Amino acid sequence: MSSSPQTSIQNPEQLSQKLTNSNSDQLEIIQREVIALFVNGVRVLGLPKSVGEIYGLLFISPDPLALDVIVSKLEISKGSVSQGLRFLRNLGAVKPVYVSGDRRDHFTAVAELKKLANGFIRGELNPNLESATLRLDELKVMANNDTSPNSDFFQERIRRIGNWRRRGGMLLKIVNRFLGRTTRV
Amino acid sequence: MSSSPQTSIQNPEQLSQKLTNSNSDQLEIIQREVIALFVNGVRVLGLPKSVGEIYGLLFISPDPLALDVIVSKLEISKGSVSQGLRFLRNLGAVKPVYVSGDRRDHFTAVAELKKLANGFIRGELNPNLESATLRLDELKVMANNDTSPNSDFFQERIRRIGNWRRRGGMLLKIVNRFLGRTTRV
DNA sequence: AGTTTTGTTCAAAAAAAATTGAACAAAATG
């Protein structure tokens, strides 16, 4: 590791220059812009920036990319990319692609809106809906046993939340059906 | 816990007991649970906990509440409540109610799903969609002037994003129409 | 078998977001 410095004093700035980043890792301006668009997009969904960057990069890259390449193109840490890729894979937003003659895993973006939406619904929305359903059922029991003067009001409110949840579930199905249609542009 | 000798030396815990919180500020267990449900709910929407608490409290309170009351019931700071209420008001999730003989503003939760959804779409989703639209238009121009070998690929991708956005907009309208229906339970 | 390459994990650091609280302004009260 520690190489004997054969030339007396070196400038720390020069020592810490980026040695990674071969010129082929340079992103085109368009690519940068698309990635920025995705970074913004995923923020609405409550996902971290790195996830937006990784998906954006894969989406706007003609060929599948290996983890190292993503690291050096985005200049973010290996850990971030590893975690981000796992997350995106779990969501079905990214898929591994075999590249002959290369030992590394390569990934491409899944670019069908329907698949993306379904993955997000399954991975992020449904779990929440389900846990809410459980708690709501407990609440119904509590409200029935309640003796306070507000008991009636509470019951009405809890019924209303149940109604919301039901309609939320219906909406997800509608979304799904809508995105499933073959689009005639 | 440490059984306190009622004589001489006082325990700091006892000294720092909450002097606010008159007994009428106590929340019922059901109310606490409903609030917890909302806190969880708003997290999916990317909103801060305090907003969930405030909306939840108003939703499960039979009467409109003033800012002070919210502060002491939730035991969070006045600043948080003030900001949270403004946010909720802007979204149309909460509305001021006149209470005669009381100088303070009072608020109730708006409890119609349609109104809530519309407010969220207008306040949080549409602004993002619009800024994305602008950026996308710039991107289209860039892609047309691009000369790189990937130009065709880039154009296809950018068209696709435009397609997503279009369908996203349609979906919002569908959601709106669906929630607008009179619900036959 | 030893070495290199590839990818994961997780504690620590950094960054981002939410909350607090005190200072302030505006309006109402006496």
Next chain:
DNA sequence: CATTTTGTTCAATTTTTTTTGAACAAAACT
């Protein structure tokens, strides 16, 4: 008009989330 009440604002603090990077494990090479 001085005082109190009510509500807002924002810098500082706290909390939460994200990112980093080094240690590790597993597989692939020689």
